[in-house]
Amino acid sequence: MSDSPAPTTAPPASPAAPLRRPRLFSRGAAALAIFGLMALVPLVAHLSDDPFLTVAFTRILVFAIAALSLDLILGYGALVSFGHAAYVGFGAYAVAILSRHGITDIFVHLAAGIGVAVIFAVLTGAIALRTRGVYFIMITLAFGQMAYFFFTSLSAYGGDDGISLRGRSTVLGTDLLAHNSVLFYVTLGALVGLYLLAAAVVNSRFGRVLAGTREDALRMQAIGFRPFRYQLAAFVIAGAMASISGVLLANQAEFVSPAYMSWHRSGELIVMVILGGIGTLLGGVVGAVVVLLLEEWLSVFTTHWRMGLGLVLILVVLFSPKGIAGLFERLLGRGK
Amino acid sequence: MTARLEIRSLHKRFGALAVTDGISLDIAPGELHAIIGPNGAGKTTLVAQLSGQLAPDSGQVLYDGRDITHMDMAGRVHLGMARSFQITTILHGFTVLQNVALAVQARKGSSFRFFGRADAEPALNAAAIGYLRQVGLAERAGDVARNLSHGEHRQMEFAIALATAPRLLLLDEPFAGTGRQEAEQLLALMRQIKGKQTTLLVEHDMNAVFALADRISVLVYGRIIATGTPGEIRANAEVRAAYLGEEDAAC
Numbered sequence A: 001m002s003d004s005p006a007p008t009t010a011p012p013a014s015p016a017a018p019l020r021r022p023r024l025f026s027r028g029a030a031a032l033a034i035f036g037l038m039a040l041v042p043l044v045a046h047l048s049d050d051p052f053l054t055v056a057f058t059r060i061l062v063f064a065i066a067a068l069s070l071d072l073i074l075g076y077g078a079l080v081s082f083g084h085a086a087y088v089g090f091g092a093y094a095v096a097i098l099s100r101h102g103i104t105d106i107f108v109h110l111a112a113g114i115g116v117a118v119i120f121a122v123l124t125g126a127i128a129l130r131t132r133g134v135y136f137i138m139i140t141l142a143f144g145q146m147a148y149f150f151f152t153s154l155s156a157y158g159g160d161d162g163i164s165l166r167g168r169s170t171v172l173g174t175d176l177l178a179h180n181s182v183l184f185y186v187t188l189g190a191l192v193g194l195y196l197l198a199a200a201v202v203n204s205r206f207g208r209v210l211a212g213t214r215e216d217a218l219r220m221q222a223i224g225f226r227p228f229r230y231q232l233a234a235f236v237i238a239g240a241m242a243s244i245s246g247v248l249l250a251n252q253a254e255f256v257s258p259a260y261m262s263w264h265r266s267g268e269l270i271v272m273v274i275l276g277g278i279g280t281l282l283g284g285v286v287g288a289v290v291v292l293l294l295e296e297w298l299s300v301f302t303t304h305w306r307m308g309l310g311l312v313l314i315l316v317v318l319f320s321p322k323g324i325a326g327l328f329e330r331l332l333g334r335g336k
Numbered sequence B: 001m002t003a004r005l006e007i008r009s010l011h012k013r014f015g016a017l018a019v020t021d022g023i024s025l026d027i028a029p030g031e032l033h034a035i036i037g038p039n040g041a042g043k044t045t046l047v048a049q050l051s052g053q054l055a056p057d058s059g060q061v062l063y064d065g066r067d068i069t070h071m072d073m074a075g076r077v078h079l080g081m082a083r084s085f086q087i088t089t090i091l092h093g094f095t096v097l098q099n100v101a102l103a104v105q106a107r108k109g110s111s112f113r114f115f116g117r118a119d120a121e122p123a124l125n126a127a128a129i130g131y132l133r134q135v136g137l138a139e140r141a142g143d144v145a146r147n148l149s150h151g152e153h154r155q156m157e158f159a160i161a162l163a164t165a166p167r168l169l170l171l172d173e174p175f176a177g178t179g180r181q182e183a184e185q186l187l188a189l190m191r192q193i194k195g196k197q198t199t200l201l202v203e204h205d206m207n208a209v210f211a212l213a214d215r216i217s218v219l220v221y222g223r224i225i226a227t228g229t230p231g232e233i234r235a236n237a238e239v240r241a242a243y244l245g246e247e248d249a250a251c
Ligand SMILES: Nc1ncnc2c1ncn2[C@@H]1O[C@H](COP(=O)(O)OP(=O)(O)OP(=O)(O)O)[C@@H](O)[C@H]1O
Pocket: B014, B017, B019, B037, B038, B039, B040, B041, B042, B043, B044, B045, B046, B086
């Protein structure tokens, strides 16, 4: 850890300013830099005449949203959900199934995806949150796989093979999203919006209670909180956010399959969060970028690219428990 | 007058071991009641049952005449029961101020608020600073809790308990591990709240116990072998044999 015990001669901290503003500001600056760079991608794609770049980065942004939502419960609630990809799937299938029946509006897709995600999160969360540690991991994994097999068995919607979309979602009757760059900026907008939302939540009263349950659930009970309620609410919020990424993923790929929901995907989301920096929000975003770019590049050289990714993960965790975000904070001399 | 806390033939076993073996006890409003007893006597286990952390096998706990035997910990806290832990239980990654402010937050308004910085709520911070001042820890408010010394952690435990605005304090060895100066500060603080605050004090520090307690109960092997004023307890031959003698020898 970078924080060393405070020397007793240190000037007393002013009680009026316990907010650690500077660090907060630097996070804001980092977020601005990352999102600002992202916004340039379609421009670069245009200049380099490589339209694939925009589509590829849309996918990265989609997973950044999913990883961000996972960090909310993983980083701030210490809830290691191994079934988070299921929620991405709910959003994706909301697009596929509704479109199939002629309902193509993205707002309906979003409402349906979020609705299913919320119901599933309430039901499975209420059960999973009765357990701790490894049991929580196993039971969320089991529920995730249940969802996976459910959609595998839906032969009317492609079953195992998945289903191609006839087109992207419409926006109030227009086919705006048909343009790759529009879909890109809509996805980036969603990511920025959800990042700001998540940042507000973790700093709110609710977020402080959630972080408290992560630190010590017994202490929280002893001052009058019932951790279960707050953990369940966080679980539901994270699921709903992930389903939004699913709606966008279906649009990016114009194809939906149960593979989106498999435990591999859930594991990959966890890797993104840990690699990027657990409990930093921005870390999930960075993790998604790094993992997916590594996947892209490493898979060119070898089919065993996952091994390369594993190696990178081990190195990062060994040298910076707070992931890439922690590395940057140390390099820039933040902390205390 | 109804007792603030009434314990009726409480029983708790861990396997073959009867850790709480038929304890009955009344604590009057405003009383400072100390519980002493050798290591492993079952003091912490008793406190755990009173605070709702552990369920007794049988018996009842009444609070202001109301049966709370089956109420959970958070429910009891909202009725005004506060507990400090023998083994320091704090949020190590939070600042000292945040630790205490969170206890204030628990009783001031809803915590299902998703917007607005909790750290910037003046009402919570001002109240928290007040409690920290009371225990002499205000100048450490901005420090991360894990960086504090053991004695300071004990003071924090106390501030957190006070911040729940209790009507009954359950203190499990608040003096354990405090340095001399911290112990004196704590003793002064306990003197201050004595008479205003109803307190159950589990403590090994005999100086503190005999200086503070209105009444003392002696717990040995899960049973209360004597209850009385400090004078009565000091004079009690059975207590001397079972406990005090051994304590004197040790010191
Ligand atoms: N969860 C548990 N399971 C089994 N045995 C336990 C448990 N908790 C405590 N015990 C045992 O019960 C007995 C009483 O423990 P307790 O912690 O209540 O004692 P205590 O009076 O607080 O002791 P000390 O003065 O050392 O704090 C001990 O023998 C202890 O080993």
